[in-house]
Amino acid sequence: MSSEKGNVSRTRPQRYQNARAFRNDKYDTSARRKKINAKLHDGVCQHCKGILEWRVKFSKYKLLSKPKKCVKCLQKTVKDPYHIICRPCAGKLEVCAKCGKEEEIVIPIDKGQNRTESVTTKNGQESSGLEDELDFDTNFSSTDSDEDSDVLEERFKSMNFERTEI
Numbered sequence: 001m002s003s004e005k006g007n008v009s010r011t012r013p014q015r016y017q018n019a020r021a022f023r024n025d026k027y028d029t030s031a032r033r034k035k036i037n038a039k040l041h042d043g044v045c046q047h048c049k050g051i052l053e054w055r056v057k058f059s060k061y062k063l064l065s066k067p068k069k070c071v072k073c074l075q076k077t078v079k080d081p082y083h084i085i086c087r088p089c090a091g092k093l094e095v096c097a098k099c100g101k102e103e104e105i106v107i108p109i110d111k112g113q114n115r116t117e118s119v120t121t122k123n124g125q126e127s128s129g130l131e132d133e134l135d136f137d138t139n140f141s142s143t144d145s146d147e148d149s150d151v152l153e154e155r156f157k158s159m160n161f162e163r164t165e166i
Helices: 031-038 046-057 087-091 146-158
Strands: 118-120 126-128
Touching: none
Parallel strands: none
Antiparallel strands: 118 126
C-alpha cells in the first residue's frame, strides 16, 4: 500500500490521467466567475499568492458577502477573501495580508497610490479609493459631468409615481 510508513517509492505509473486540464469557466460563464478570474492578488507573499491562484483555478475561491474584522486594527475593513489583515494595515506594516508574516510581498498594495487616501475627482467631490474594490461594486462617486446628472434629475422629477392601495 502506498500509504505505509517508509514506503516512498512507487513501482507503477499513475493509473488514470486526465486527457484535458480542468477549466473553471467551461460551464460557469457568470459575471462573478469572470470577476474572480480577473482578480489581481496583491499584498500577499509568494506562498499565499500560489494558494489563492490555485483556489481560483479550481473553482474553490469564494467571495466575501460582508467585510471581515482585521486582526491588527480590529475594524471590519477586510474586503478580500481569505485575508486576515486589511489593506491599510498590511501596507503600513509591510506584512502579508493573508498569513500576516513579514515576507517579501510579490505585488505591493500601493502600486503608486494609496487606496485609503481621499482622491478629489474632476467634479471636486472627495471619494475614497476603497469604493473601487473588486468585491464590492457599489461605486457612488459621480464621474459623469454635471449636465448629465442635471438631465437625470429632471427626468426623475418628471416621472409620475402612483400609490396603489392593497
